[in-house]
Amino acid sequence: xxxxxxxxxxxRADRVGRRTDGRIIVDGITFAxxxxxxxxxxxxxxxxxxxxxxxLAGVLRPTAGVVSLDGRPLSEAGRRATARRIATVxxxxxxxxxxxxxxxxxxxxxxxxxxxxxxxxxxARAVTAALExxxxxxxxxxxxxxxxxxxxxxxxxxxxxxxxxxxxLLDEPTNHLDIQHQLDLLDLxxxxxxxxxxxxxxxxxxAMYCDRLLxxxxxxxxxxxxxxxxxxxxxxxxxxxxxxxxxxxxxxxxVRFLRRGGEAPVRPVRxxxxxxxxxx
Amino acid sequence: xxxxxxxxxSTGLLALAAxxxxxxxxxxxxxxxxDVWASVAAHAGLGESxxxxxxxxxxxxxxxxxxxxxxxxGAGLALCGAVMQSLLRNPLADPFVLGVSSGxxxxxxxxxxxxxxxxxxxxxxxxxxxxxxxxxxVLLLSHSLGGSTDRVVxxxxxxxxxxxxxxxxxxxxxADAETTRGVLFWLLGSLAxxxxxxxxxxxxxxxxxxxxxxxxxxxxxAFAFGEEAAASLGVRVARARLVLLCATALLTAVLVSCAxxxxxxxxxxxxxTRALTGSGHARLLPVTALAGAVFLVWVDTAARTVVDPxxxxxxxxxxxxxxxxxxxxxxxxxxxx
Numbered sequence: 001x002x003x004x005x006x007x008x009x010x011x012r013a014d015r016v017g018r019r020t021d022g023r024i025i026v027d028g029i030t031f032a033x034x035x036x037x038x039x040x041x042x043x044x045x046x047x048x049x050x051x052x053x054x055x056l057a058g059v060l061r062p063t064a065g066v067v068s069l070d071g072r073p074l075s076e077a078g079r080r081a082t083a084r085r086i087a088t089v090x091x092x093x094x095x096x097x098x099x100x101x102x103x104x105x106x107x108x109x110x111x112x113x114x115x116x117x118x119x120x121x122x123x124a125r126a127v128t129a130a131l132e133x134x135x136x137x138x139x140x141x142x143x144x145x146x147x148x149x150x151x152x153x154x155x156x157x158x159x160x161x162x163x164x165x166x167x168x169l170l171d172e173p174t175n176h177l178d179i180q181h182q183l184d185l186l187d188l189x190x191x192x193x194x195x196x197x198x199x200x201x202x203x204x205x206x207a208m209y210c211d212r213l214l215x216x217x218x219x220x221x222x223x224x225x226x227x228x229x230x231x232x233x234x235x236x237x238x239x240x241x242x243x244x245x246x247x248x249x250x251x252x253x254x255v256r257f258l259r260r261g262g263e264a265p266v267r268p269v270r271x272x273x274x275x276x277x278x279x280x
Numbered sequence: 281x282x283x284x285x286x287x288x289x290s291t292g293l294l295a296l297a298a299x300x301x302x303x304x305x306x307x308x309x310x311x312x313x314x315d316v317w318a319s320v321a322a323h324a325g326l327g328e329s330x331x332x333x334x335x336x337x338x339x340x341x342x343x344x345x346x347x348x349x350x351x352x353x354g355a356g357l358a359l360c361g362a363v364m365q366s367l368l369r370n371p372l373a374d375p376f377v378l379g380v381s382s383g384x385x386x387x388x389x390x391x392x393x394x395x396x397x398x399x400x401x402x403x404x405x406x407x408x409x410x411x412x413x414x415x416x417x418v419l420l421l422s423h424s425l426g427g428s429t430d431r432v433v434x435x436x437x438x439x440x441x442x443x444x445x446x447x448x449x450x451x452x453x454x455a456d457a458e459t460t461r462g463v464l465f466w467l468l469g470s471l472a473x474x475x476x477x478x479x480x481x482x483x484x485x486x487x488x489x490x491x492x493x494x495x496x497x498x499x500x501x502a503f504a505f506g507e508e509a510a511a512s513l514g515v516r517v518a519r520a521r522l523v524l525l526c527a528t529a530l531l532t533a534v535l536v537s538c539a540x541x542x543x544x545x546x547x548x549x550x551x552x553t554r555a556l557t558g559s560g561h562a563r564l565l566p567v568t569a570l571a572g573a574v575f576l577v578w579v580d581t582a583a584r585t586v587v588d589p590x591x592x593x594x595x596x597x598x599x600x601x602x603x604x605x606x607x608x609x610x611x612x613x614x615x616x617x
């Protein structure tokens with residue numbers, strides 16, 4: 001290892017690969033989010049987004065390459081030390097246990113606590129701050145099982161914040177949420193003072209909220225850069241196999257998908273003077 | 281410890297002490313409460329009881345160890361049940377899901393009916409070896425299937441079926457009526473054979489396993505959202521799982537070999553306690569152990585007195601009480617389905 005130079009700061013994947021049952025899931029990805037930025041992880045189903053996130057979190061070991069934190073391989077850092085730096089939010093958290101919102105958020109303190117020791121005032125402060133940041137203070141005593149999908153994801157984000165991480169990894173946290181809750185959640189995540197890597201399905205949401213995008217296809221990184229430079233019709237066609245137009249207005253690019261048959265689908269149904277499907 | 285936790289634990293300890301003190305005064309032999317306590321005090325080194333040796337023996341060598349063994353078994357089974365339910369993320373898990381009790385039955389039957397060990401092995405020793413064999417098989421099978429919690433549960437189910445079949449086969453083909461009755465009584469769980477040796481052994485193992493489990497209280501909390509979530513909270517999942525499975529299996533094996541497979545305590549008591557303590561394990565584990573102890577002391581007292589002079593296996597009584605409680609738990613949990 002080359003020591004702890006400034007170039008090593010933060011989380012870094014170096015030619016990491018993962019093979020499961022002889023199938024290559026992640027294939028030689030090199031990637032390092034810059035401190036404080038929000039990186040969107042894009043790619044079709046099965047392109048290796050979730051596996052890459054699990055490799056970055058250290059819950060899965062790479063079969064090739066190295067994931068390192070501040071220049072030190074995760075395999076040497078120890079699980080608890082890693083959990084004090086990197087927090088993860090799953091796509092769909094589920095439990096049978098009867099827990100309140102505060103109980104769930106307090107789970108985030110586990111890597112900071114020793115066996116036998118009672119919760120410290122630092123633990124209490126971190127939990128309170130996380131509840132406040134996610135707007136859940138009023139719901140602290142509510143049962144997890146009575147929360148809506150959006151509130152559950154907020155609670156998981158609060159739990160991740162209680163870990164006081166510098167890196168936050170989220171795996172499609174907006175799945176199953178309606179559009180209002182998707183935007184709420186991404187507003188919250190993009191405003192956090194941590195380095196964030198977030199797997200997303202929706203290209204427009206990714207363009208809106210991410211500083212940088214990493215696009216995967218069949219386990220390989222096929223594009224990386226600003227949303228404007230990455231989201232091009234040719235890349236979308238190559239990765240997702242669909243046709244799209246990309247308009248560059250002020251701010252972020254906007255992707256508009258096209259129907260397979262032909263250009264902007266016309267022929268409104270007879271008798272209904274209507275807008276064509278897609279964007280009006 | 282928080283105020284509430286201290287309050288719950290000390291209430292539990294007081295309730296247990298009171299339960300034991302009252303339970304030893306109850307029994308078919310007509311010995312007055314004052315005489316019973318005088319006898320206990322005398323053995324604790326406080327003066328003379330003045331009781332006839334036979335009556336003194338009934339109190340000190342029969343009732344007292346039996347009551348204490350009930351307490352230890354209740355505590356241990358409830359503790360193991362709570363740990364299993366959290367570790368396997370399965371509200372229907374109990375201490376016997378790893379095939380320990382079925383293995384113990386087969387071991388006991390092999391000794392008593394088939395004469396395995398040529399007289400050198402006691403029923404308890406046979407049961408203990410059978411329990412370890414079964415648990416070893418479950419561990420091996422689940423490990424080779426990938427080790428995840430559902431594999432552990434399924435391996436346990438497989439072992440349970442296998443050993444139950446072996447037990448039934450052995451009893452039906454080889455045992456005479458009298459042996460069958462004796463074995464059946466033990467299989468259903470009974471504290472009738474309790475002596476000070478069993479109490480000391482079970483209490484020592486209980487204490488050790490309780491310490492291990494309390495040391496893993498936070499780890500068990502971390503399993504609420506599954507193994508991967510636990511890993512991302514810094515838990516070394518495979519190691520924690522192995523330690524906790526082995527510790528609880530050891531305790532269950534020791535308890536079962538002394539008192540048979542007393543059902544439902546380990547399934548229902550943890551659920552009942554969670555309603556009081558919440559699901560944080562630092563609080564849940566000690567309170568559920570105390571609740572299990574108090575519960576089994578009273579159930580065993582009922583088992584040995586209600587149909588006097590007959591004795592009902594305590595496992596039958598726990599199940600009779602346990603089934604309605606179980607239904608209540610299912611009813612309460614229906615919104616989480």
